[in-house]
Amino acid sequence: MLTNLQEIIERVKKGDQAAFRKIVEEYRQQAFSMAFRITCDEEEARDVVQESFIKVWQKIGTYDMTQKFSTWLYKIVANSAIDRMRQIKRHNLVNLEKVINTIDQINLENTQMEVENKETARLIRWLAEGLPEKQQMVFILRDLQGVDSSEVQQILNMSETKVKSNLYHARISIREKLLKTLK
């Protein structure tokens, strides 16, 4: 966690590349997680992260210092990832047997789950499949990425009511899907 983030951002605004590197190192993992959970593809997620940080460098002058930096960054990442997600045309169906195996491995006691990206992607894809795009995004950001509700509103340009309503419907659908599989 960067303690002097404001100072670093001021330096980036002046074109300091070393300061920018610190930002990249601090936020690359979080940015990748978000991009990966949206695109469900490792390579696409890396591209999204790279593209997003270049946008950050180019647009840092427009960043309002009163806003939370991570929210501003995640908005850029989410938008890039959503664009990519729309472009990706998936023809192959998710292997349900493998999904069930992964779900079975998940339990509340296991706090440090070492799962390959491929399996995680498969599971997210299966869960989010069939949901409207807004529900997918709210679910991924709120329940998987752990972004708090007010940030989700800002990232997706949605009202509090819309976020709540989309999340409620997404959870209902996912709950039904999970229960059907686990029975």
Added chain:
Amino acid sequence: MKCSNVRKEIDRWIYQYEPETGAEIHRHITSCKACARYLEETRLAAGKIAGLRRMEPILENPEGLTEDIMKAIREDSTEIRHNITEKSGRLPGIIILRRLLAAASVCFFLVFGYEEYIMVDKISRLEKQNAAISQSPQYQSALNLKMAIGILASDPGLLNRNKELKTKKINLMSLFRAALYADMAGITPDALQLLKSSGYGENNLPFKSLLKHFDSTHHTK
């Protein structure tokens, strides 16, 4: 308490990860098998989602990604810096002023440059015309006549005589003009005759000098 309200509360507890509170809801769950099952299933589903949240995607070779990003911004640095300055709105006053000055300069050169061109062109044409005129014999004759008119006009005798001329309905200036045209047409003797016929006296010195001048001009031609 209604089952639908109880289930909303269950969702709030489970998904918001808040501690379970409310004795009334607890009592309802103990007495309602459907709601108890709903609680159990929701816990199971939420547990799986929480587990999925813990499955943090692994970023392979993070340093490589950082280097790729840094390389990209370095390669395009000049262009990017230009964009940052323009798009960020940093120093907007200077940027706007610079653009206004550029626009004003273009307008200035368009308007005044064109005016200057027109003026220079006119002057150049006039100079050419003047040069052409000054070299012509007619121009010299016209100058001489102008001088003669000046001499006659300054003569008080002529002014007195002018009254007589007027009574004879002869306009001296018309005669001079006629003489000028005649001179320009190369018929100076006639012009002289015309002037002589105006009746202007031989004793008038300016007139005599004028006649002499016309004579000399005619003979030099």
